[in-house]
Amino acid sequence: MEERGNAEEDLAKQHRREKKDLQAKIQSMKNAVPKNDKKKRKQLSEDISRLEAELNEKHENELRQLQTSPAGVEVDEVTDAVQSLDVQEQAEGKHTRISKAQKRRDKKAAQEKERENRIAEAEVENLSGSRHQEGLKLSQKLAEKQLQIKEISSDGHCMYRAVEDQLAGRGSSLGIHELRLQTSCYMRSHQDDFCPSLPTPARGRCSLQCLQHQCSFSTDEFEKYCSDVAETAAWGGQLELRALTHVLQIPIEVIQADSPAIVTGDEYNKPPISLVYMRHAYGLGEHYNSVEPRKDAAAEEQT
Incomplete structure (x- = not known):
């Protein structure tokens, strides 16, 4: 049952x-x-x-x-x-x-193969690309000086951070905020030297004083520019380097791939600090790095 x-x-x-x-x-x-x-x-x-x-x-x-x-x-x-x-x-x-x-x-394998193909294509493109070629030229120039690039973060403070790094090698404790403040103060006190070289503003008219000095900035606009130097992460360039070399009373050498090195402040009889200017390093544009002794050269000296 x-x-x-x-x-x-x-x-x-x-x-x-x-x-x-x-x-x-x-x-x-x-x-x-x-x-x-x-x-x-x-x-x-x-x-x-x-x-x-x-x-x-x-x-x-x-x-x-x-x-x-x-x-x-x-x-x-x-x-x-x-x-x-x-x-x-x-x-x-x-x-x-x-x-x-x-x-x-099968789908995963196909996706992985496609990814590998894209990587291979990118590597081939990079070998002939501006960034790779710039890196090769800079490496050759620095090797002649027994130097190599020391990477600096790309955050708007790169030029000041590179200077800070170079000064630290000489025993200075100046940080980026102090460097920015001193740069801004020097530019304010030497407006006639810097105002004519600043880029033309998008709006506003020049004051009589600016016209007399062929300045493209009004007084208020120049003040705003200097405030940004001191208080924001505004990118620093050749004008700010010119101010810094007088603040520090040290020559500053800027090494670049396609042109001879530019030395600012050579009137100061001291060894220069060296920065590397890179035009194609990052997608956002220009960038400054610091330098350091080549590791293989340092190892040879120790042996």
């Missing part, structure tokens, strides 16, 4: 699965027929009724056969059929999962 009960339970499980499959098939058939096509909709209803009737008849026959069959004979056949169906479905499900996993692996 227990064996027959298990067989009936397995058969009921099979019937529920078949009904579920039929409902999915019916839904697919409905989706394939336009709602405004009355002729096809009528035929669809007839087909659905026929399929449902056939399945019901099949289930009734299987159940009747199970109930009337001797225990241990038909019961085993039905049980084996249900188990075979389960094994087949599991195998199909496993095959589907493997197939999806393989698709994911």
